[in-house]
Amino acid sequence: MTMSEKRESPLAKAVRETSGVVLAECYQCGKCTAGCPMARYMDLTPNQIMRLAQAGDDAALERLLSCEALWYCVGCLTCAQRCPRQLDPAAVMDVLREMAHRRRKIPAAARKILAFHKAFLATVEWGGRMAEIPLVLRYKMNSGDFLSDVFLGPVMLAKRKLPLLPHRIRGRAEIRRIFATCRKGTRP
Amino acid sequence: MKTEKADVPTPTTFEPRITAFVCNWCTYAGADLAGTSRLQYAPNLRIIKLPCTGRIDPLFVLKAFENGADAVLVSGCHPGDCHYTSGNYHARRRWTLFRKLLALTGIGDDRLFFSWVSAAEGQKFADLVNDVTAKVRKAGPFQAAHPGRKA
Amino acid sequence: MKTLGYYPGCSLSGGGIELDLSVRAIAKVAGVELREIEDWNCCGASAAHSLDHSLAVALPFRVLALAESQGLSEVLAPCAACFSRLKGTQVRLTRSPELGQRMQELVERPYNGTVRILNINEFVASLLAEGLAGKFTRKLGLKVVAYYGCLLSRGEDIVTSDDAEDPQGMAAAIRVAGCEVLPWNSSNECCGGGFSMSKTGSVLDLSQAILDEARAVGADLVVTGCPMCHSNLDMRQLELLKRRRVPGALPILYLSELLGLAAGLEPGALGLGRHFIESRQLVRGGA
């Protein structure tokens, strides 16, 4: 056990146990922010997220869980690839995003993204596979984003890109059970 | 610092006793470096310092087993790196022969270890001690395998 | 005949169907049988990963367990995202036997970790090794930029067959297909990934930068291996054209489509007719 692990905050402990990242090892060089394709849209840059997570106090946690940036991580792996400390800021953001989701602290600007993720998972839970038409319908219901992309659907159908009837796998009861167990909060 | 956890002895587990013959110039200094670097390793090893591995008389090794060691480690300078030009070379040559003789008595690779550790290799020394300790722990007490011995 | 496990993933039966068609087509040309994993499920993609770290491992775990129980030791996952999820899970399981134990309990299926996952570039390389180039009949003569995006270049334990900062896994195949590979910087830049619908603006910005550089270096087309990248560069290009943010249409093809064309297959059979940006003019008499 290293010194940094002994003296860590509850947040740092949660982050380490779920993502393997020891927050104290970040030296704030900013290479994650420099390479992040989404940093320009973020209200907190990746290195600021790492810094606040290092601080780990209540005020820091509040800012972290209510920021938009958590939801803007696109999962491109650039930050982890180039981090000179071999850390994975995106994995830290995953942990924080899950916390934010559990506490229902979703900033308005991120609601569309959450709506999309939820719609996506709902179709998988229902049939075992993602199905685009139900996904889009559900997403639009959840997000209220009715106007965008209305022209694309018909084109996609015309190009025979979308199957009208989604495929449902035989093992969908199994899939639903997996979803239910995960929802109860099993740690991997 | 990311080092292996030191094996902390508990009364219920078998704690191997390992005797190490190390040379003054390389491995002893490497062990010093492990210390100054605060690397943690298993507390089962007892070092006998010699000027050079070339000084090791095969009788020393037999004596160590006779006196209750569960394993013996010999460690000196890397080949070509001997403080005394070629002492470790002589040690290695004798060692190969000696090892064959010991194998006849049933003392094999799980009891006798040989490794090169230079003055710069603190981490290697710590890893070596942990590795040897783990292997001997697995092999069990020497006495059990060789009831004829004294201790 | 060589047999390979096949995990099409959800996109390949919907928006990314051209990838499915062309992969199956070139496998057939090369004499490789693709055996689809029976009753496979979605890998969870970025949605599961974003919201539930258990689910993000459990869904790919079921796929790996199915493949193993069906005797498939090597599985092709042409979709870059599916590949990254499946192989990423495989890597984590290798590292942590404890995680494997928990997943076996959660998913209620055994898995011994024997399945090897291939991405499209590794698959194509194996087809070339099997002599696919010998079947090429059509001279394409196109100038190509190879676009790997994120998930065919990065993930140090995942994309083990390529260099994250200078990926080359498609280059040999493109050259064998009679095309020139142009050097460019965007080969491993991000297109905006899964935010096509939920954060369209960022996808437009990022995809535009990629299309701009492709045009600046003089490419006739962009070749990719990822359905998400394809959708962002192809479908979203319509909007960039409409807003006049790009000066003209630039075709986006899957690597497997390009190879199918080189093998003399009909553009339509490979799915070229289903792209948003017309690409059939790339082969003479194709349009």
Next chain:
Amino acid sequence: MARIGVFICHCGENIGRTVDCPAVSAAAVRMPGVVHSVDYKYMCSDPGQQMIKKAIVEMKLTGVVVAACSPRMHERTFRAAAAEAGLNPFLLEMANLREHCSWVHADKAAATQKAIDLVRVMVAKARRDRALRPIRVPVEPTALVVGGGIAGIQAALDIAAGGKKVVLVERGPSIGGHMARLSETFPTLDCSQCILTPRMVEAASHPNITLMTYSEVESVEGFVGNFTVTVRHKARYVDPAKCTGCGDCFNKCPLKNIPNEFDAGLGMRRAIYVPFPQAVPNKPVIDAAHCTMLQKGKCGLCAKICPRGAIDYKDQDSLVKVKVGAVVLATGFQLWDHAAYGEYGGGRLADVIDGFAFERLASASGPTGGLIKRPSDGKEPKTIVFLQCCGSRDDKAGKKYCSKICCMYTAKHAMLYRHKVHDGRAVVFYMDVRAAGKGYEEFVRRALSDDGAEYVRGRVSRITRKQDGTLVVRGADTLAGRPVTIEADLVVLADAVVPRPGSEKLAQIFGVGYDQDGFYSEAHPKLRPVETAAAGVFLAGACQAPKDIPESVAQASASAAKVLGLFANPELEREPIIARVNRATCAHCRACISACPYGAAKDFDVLDRAGKVLRTVVDVNEGLCQGCGTCAAVCRSHSVDLDGFTGEQIHAELNALL
């Protein structure tokens, strides 16, 4: 009867924290032969030493065991104290409770048990120690300095000024090292050549200094005071005795396009060349790898032109042996190869250069005559981005450590650039500015305030080249909390400082330790920063750790002082650890003679009074024996033993572990 005193040191809390010192003391007093045992906070302090001295006298001790730090640290200290109290110093032994016990174990019970065992072993040994007298050997008062950079030159000059001879060995064709390549030096902006070249000339002309350029150390034999070093003189193909340095040869050589290493590849040289006009010696060498005469037997132009007939294509490497009493290693550094950073172009972008290349661009004697021109097209860059910590402080692709000199030279680069290109923009990406030298912080402030360098706090993620040759630098401004993209014409990477290639091999030749990065290890990080674990071998300059010029020069002078101190006495003492033969039992099997690495074991005729040979045995020459003990181990009749490590002692130590 042995009367052993045991002295257990807490070392502040260093030992006391994990080892129960009073318990060790209580156990020690029950060990056979021990008459006195005590523990104390700092045994090495004056009161601690007094405690030992007093006990030696009052308790009439016949042996002492100090259980404290490593004997490599303080054995000398305690032996000196014992001698002052009238005890032969070789009757004192140390048990290593700090480096080998308290620092490496966390469990107090286990550590204490181990400490007791270690003390018991040393008590067993001390009981069988014999009084020994140090051996005196003559000292060869000549020093070898390896490396002809500023550190090596300074060390050589200081030793020579002290009246002792120096052999200065340099691998390249000229001395001067990296300092000769620099434009101006921080924080004074002195012209580097102007302050260095007089010293180079002085080193070459000093009667006490023998210069051996284009030479490398091949092997070493012997010990402090008496080393025999074999130096390989590489073939120059130019006879320096005949050559006048007129330059006709290298002005006529038809091979013009060999990148000159001295100019970081930005300038070109011929196959026969001097690396730079101010070289010392100012005599050319032929680069055999490129010369068509040496490769293909065609050309021979330089030989035809040379008015003195100095060219010799048949020249060969030669080996020279030099006898020296001390060695200064000053092999210096080089810059890490940033090709490992694929995200910065992997070494493939011509306009992404390292710090030395920028020095050559900025140097009046450089390939551009001091004009800042970028390598790809010779254009004057209007924006330069400087990246600090390139490869430094990077556990993943680079080096863990801070390279120390980059903050300062980057500030200097930005300053020089702004002095030369008034409308130019200098942007520096940094993580921290480490300017802890005299006048250094002020210098960096000047770069910012007076010379308008723009400092951005953050690392750079990627450098790409656009079609038009512009470099796109994507970095972060962590203080503003935003990513920044800068279009630049030139990028200068402050690559990490790393040891020279081959430095590890040289360390092995001299028996010097080195760290995981290949930097040489000093004997003690605080108190013996110039010495090494190998007696008589000293360190100067960046071969030990990244250093700037004043630090390198200071360490060089310190090593010179150490050498002169060593040479101040015509003889030196060494430990009397030598082998002895029992002539009565020696069977003259000669196994020891074939095993001895030093030729110290020799045949010896035992004569009767009439001078007739009674029998032949083996004898050990005290002057030659170095005490490895191999002879003792191979002796079948146990007739050879080693003072300080006798068979009896080692058996006793093993019995103490029973």
